[in-house]
Each structure stands twice: as C-alpha cells, then as structure tokens.
Amino acid sequence: MNNPTSTKERILAAAEALFAQRGFDGASLRQLTASAGVNLAAVNYHFGSKEKLVEQVFKRRLDALNQHRLAELAKVAGQPGTTLEDVLAAYIRPALELSHEGNGSLFMRVLARAFAEHDDTLRQFLSENYGHVMRQFTAEFARLLPHLEKAELYWRIDLVTGALTHAMSGFGMIQRKDNVSEQQHREQTAAHLIRFAAAGLSHP
Amino acid sequence: MNNPTSTKERILAAAEALFAQRGFDGASLRQLTASAGVNLAAVNYHFGSKEKLVEQVFKRRLDALNQHRLAELAKVAGQPGTTLEDVLAAYIRPALELSHEGNGSLFMRVLARAFAEHDDTLRQFLSENYGHVMRQFTAEFARLLPHLEKAELYWRIDLVTGALTHAMSGFGMIQRKDNVSEQQHREQTAAHLIRFAAAGLSHP
DNA sequence: GTCTATAGCCAGATAGAC
DNA sequence: GTCTATCTGGCTATAGAC
Numbered sequence: 423m424n425n426p427t428s429t430k431e432r433i434l435a436a437a438e439a440l441f442a443q444r445g446f447d448g449a450s451l452r453q454l455t456a457s458a459g460v461n462l463a464a465v466n467y468h469f470g471s472k473e474k475l476v477e478q479v480f481k482r483r484l485d486a487l488n489q490h491r492l493a494e495l496a497k498v499a500g501q502p503g504t505t506l507e508d509v510l511a512a513y514i515r516p517a518l519e520l521s522h523e524g525n526g527s528l529f530m531r532v533l534a535r536a537f538a539e540h541d542d543t544l545r546q547f548l549s550e551n552y553g554h555v556m557r558q559f560t561a562e563f564a565r566l567l568p569h570l571e572k573a574e575l576y577w578r579i580d581l582v583t584g585a586l587t588h589a590m591s592g593f594g595m596i597q598r599k600d601n602v603s604e605q606q607h608r609e610q611t612a613a614h615l616i617r618f619a620a621a622g623l624s625h626p
Numbered sequence: 627m628n629n630p631t632s633t634k635e636r637i638l639a640a641a642e643a644l645f646a647q648r649g650f651d652g653a654s655l656r657q658l659t660a661s662a663g664v665n666l667a668a669v670n671y672h673f674g675s676k677e678k679l680v681e682q683v684f685k686r687r688l689d690a691l692n693q694h695r696l697a698e699l700a701k702v703a704g705q706p707g708t709t710l711e712d713v714l715a716a717y718i719r720p721a722l723e724l725s726h727e728g729n730g731s732l733f734m735r736v737l738a739r740a741f742a743e744h745d746d747t748l749r750q751f752l753s754e755n756y757g758h759v760m761r762q763f764t765a766e767f768a769r770l771l772p773h774l775e776k777a778e779l780y781w782r783i784d785l786v787t788g789a790l791t792h793a794m795s796g797f798g799m800i801q802r803k804d805n806v807s808e809q810q811h812r813e814q815t816a817a818h819l820i821r822f823a824a825a826g827l828s829h830p
Numbered sequence: 831g832t833c834t835a836t837a838g839c840c841a842g843a844t845a846g847a848c
Numbered sequence: 849g850t851c852t853a854t855c856t857g858g859c860t861a862t863a864g865a866c
Binding site: 580581 | 649735738741786787789792818822825
C-alpha cells in the first residue's frame, strides 16, 4: 500500500514537488509523469483525474499531520495547568517536524499556495476533511482566552494562521548555522513561532 | 494616459480581477480580453507578452501604494516621539485604504498569490522596484527595537508580513456591520492589525 | 497495470488587412 | 490601433493493444 516505489507513491511524490514549484495549473501531467518515471496515462488510471490527484496529495500529508496535532492537543486540552504556549506547540510542532522530514517542506509550500488560491472546491475539501481539527483548537484557545470576544478571537487566529503558513512555506530558506544541530535548530524555530503566536493571540 | 476607458486600462483592470480569481496561469488571454471587451491581439500589441502584462498589473498599484507608504514613513521616521505603532500605521494604512477603494481588494489577492508562487522572475521584479521601501521600514524598526538582533528582527518582520498579506487578501470576507460606517470599519481594522503586528514585533 | 497513439481542445503569439 | 485568421504547440483524457 505505502510502498514508496509503487507507481502511485512515485506520482504523489513527483506531484507534490511540481505543485510546490509551479502550482496546480502550472504543473502539467506530462512534466509530472516524466519526473516520476511513469507513463502519462498512469495518473488517470490510478487517480481518475488531475483534480483527484491534487486532493490525494493533500490527504497523504494532512491525515498524518492532523492526527499528530490532535494527539498532542489531547495531552493538554482541558487541563488546569495548560498554557497558551502548550496549545500552540501542539499545533506548530507537528507541522515543523513534517517540514523537516523528507520532502515535507515542499508540501508546506503546496499548502501555502492552496491558501492563496481561494479555490472553492479545494477549500470545501479541506473544510470537510479537517475542519474538526481547527474547531478543537479554537475551543481550547477560547478556554484559555476567556476575556476575548469570539469575533476578536477568530480574527487573531486567522492572523496567526497567515503568519505560520507564510513562515512554514519559507523554511527551505532559513539557514541552519553549522554550529547548531538539526534538532536544536528545530527547537529554536519552534520556540520563535510559538512565542510570536502567543504574543499575537494574547496581547491586551 | 490614465484614461480609465482606454484599451490599456481596461485590460489592466480585467487582468487584475481574473488573476485574483484564477491565478496567473489559470487566467487565459482569451478570457481576459473577452472580459475587458477588447480584441485578443490587444494584449500583445500593448504589453508585448502575458508576462509583461503581469508586471504592469503590479506596477500600476504598487507605485502608488509604496509612494504613499514612504510619504507616511517620512512623517515619523527618526523623530524622538515616534512609536512602533506609528511606523506600522505608515505601512498598513495605505494598504488598507487601497484594499477598500475600487477593486483594490482584488489586487491584494493578486499580491498574496505572488507571495505563495515563489516565482523567481516575479520576486526579482518586486525586489528591484520596491526593495528600497522594505529597507527603509526595516531601518526604522531597527531603531525602535535596538535590543533585537538583526536576524531576530528580520524573522519577526517576515512573520508580520505573512500575517498582513494573508489578512489583506481576505478583506473581501470581513463583514462590516450595518451600524458602523465604512470609515469606522477601516479604522477598527487598522487598529487591530497594528496592535497585532506591534505585539508580534516587540514581545520580549 | 502499463503502454502507444490520438482525439479534441485551448493556449500564447503573430502576420497582414483595414 | 484594431481586427481576423491562423500557426504551432501543449494540455487532459481516453480507447484499445499488450
């Protein structure tokens, strides 16, 4: 099923890279199948259409990412000692880990594109499949920031989401210095993002 | 020159709207010229190519926007009483005014797309033409936040830029309530963004 | 499951009449 | 400056042999 050398997996990997570089319209099935080393007809055979392929590119990463996020959230949600930083860490750390493993950073660029696209069918797909994740996080933010009106909270979450998406999509460019390990670098980045997001959410 | 009914201007307006909705690749010259009510060949005659048209779509708005920003910055830069909020206002208010006049909000969506595209030729065009604006603002931020290391400051500015771009591109969706005037609504939105950005830039 | 071949369509660009 | 007509090439999708 998840054999990384299977035709399906090679198409998905090549699609992710090309969608990140050239966009959904800009990347053609011809470039994509050539890059994956499979036949042009394979995309329609395995996925049905280019649009369905796009959805599977999202599903492959987001299923794991959001499951990971919810698992981290479950550890702290509703607990008396939980801080805003704890909840933000549950949201941000899994994405950061993904963006540093294999071609995960390419996927983050695909995600940033999807945000900018404002495409209705894609938004509906994301909302149907992963809307519950955002709702659980929002509920926990509301618990920790009870003085904020709902409208104000949504506003701030939206701004934080914009900042994070923008940041994650650019991670390929953030240089790690030679004297810090990969592990340290990720910790530092996570700490930066979490503090920034906490400041944006909780300012008076 | 700027006659809004001229062929050139009608192409630019139609291009802005279609690029916002469908992207640079997704919008074809055929749709675009049909929407503008001009002949298919007019784009190549007046602009040379589709790519040059894209650049002019940016130039038309960004020349005015960045001039406006620099004018506002000049009023407060280097002054002893200037606050972080003053500088942020100089950056944000002109964009907010643009996004509320005519089809300005469409242009903000085009700008958000350009950020997500990571297209090298477009980035170079923007950097060559408007890089000095960002540099002047960065210098003033550095003056007001002298305790931050350069790397840290760039990081925070990048996150703020991501949040603002995301927010501006979604302004079409932020509902103005019936009991607040257009003017009040813009003031409230500006105040929100400025406070959020100030919190993100200046947290300890 | 994988291939070739091709249908059917739409793209950007341009030549040349007006 | 504006038009029509057309060139050339890329696109998604599919039919049908293996």
